[in-house]
Amino acid sequence: MKSLEDIVSEFKGITLEQMSGVKLMNRSDVKYVTTVEHIHELLSSISHYYYIQEGQTGRINTYRTTYYDTPGLDMFLMHHNERASREKVRIRSYSDNDLSFFEIKMKNNHGKTKKRRVQVTTAEPWRGEECSNLLNRYTNYDSGELIPTISNEFKRITLTDFAMSERVTIDFMLKFHNHSNGAEKELRDLAIIELKRDSLKYSNIEGVLIDLRIKPMGFSKYCIGSVLTDTSLKSNLFKRKIMAIDKITNHTNGLI
DSSP states (O other), X not given: OOOHHHHHTTSEEEEHHHHTTOOOSEEEEEEEEEEHHHHHHHHHHHTTTEEEEEBTTBSSEEEEEEEEEOTTOHHHXXXXXXXXXXXXXXXXXXXXXXXXXXXXXXXXXXXXXEEEEEEOOSSSGGGSHHHHHHHHHHOSOOGGGOEEEEEEEEEEEEEEETTSXXXXXXXXXXXXXXXXXXXXXEEEEEEEEEEEESSOOOOHHHHHHHHTTOOBOOOOHHHHHHHHHOTTSOOHHHHHHHHHHHHHTTTTTOOX
16 A cells, blocks of 8 residues: 555645635535545545645644633533534644644634634734734634633645635644643544535545545534543533544544
8 A cells, every 4th residue: 555645745736825825714614534544545536636735844734723712611612502603713833834823713604614813923822912803803702811722733634626716634643632631632543534615516525535435524623622631521412423433443542
């Protein structure tokens, strides 16, 4: 079997600057959950239809994210309680090019996702004026009440079709750290695919996902990371999902 590095080398490359043309800031997202092993077959099947993003250190890049919430975990509970309109507040760092952004990710009651962000460099950027203004404009939260809750790290492969009308991200090697209790958890064999597009246009990767029997499945890194690192949290909504993840990965992650 070819290594993942060999497979991604077969794609045509695209720079981060060129990829920035695929904005999709008002988009529909569909996530799929599978194993890292299946990613090899998936990528081999679509290499003639997609560009791959090249970072400063290669085509497989490292991302780090810290999520912020209220001490009562209001944003986590809104997701758990299936509120159609909800937000997540985070700082995402792109380790391969030393960029960090303060982001507000908003989902409305029509299932559309919007993201607003500003580039940051300070140690506590959510306390800064730009971040406070963003919070005040798009959420009901104040920067003074937010605390770091969950951090994660993962590897990402980013693709776009030749028409540059959709973006595909493939995340794997997830690691979680809980800021309140210090607990950590790894999902070694899991891969999360996200197809992002503005319309329901034909997608080459969607057809391959169907052929490989990889089905759509919601996956919130913030919420899953929270319940995996803190068993005291309200988690009824996520129990079935965690069981499904455990089954997909043949119980290698020891989730149940």
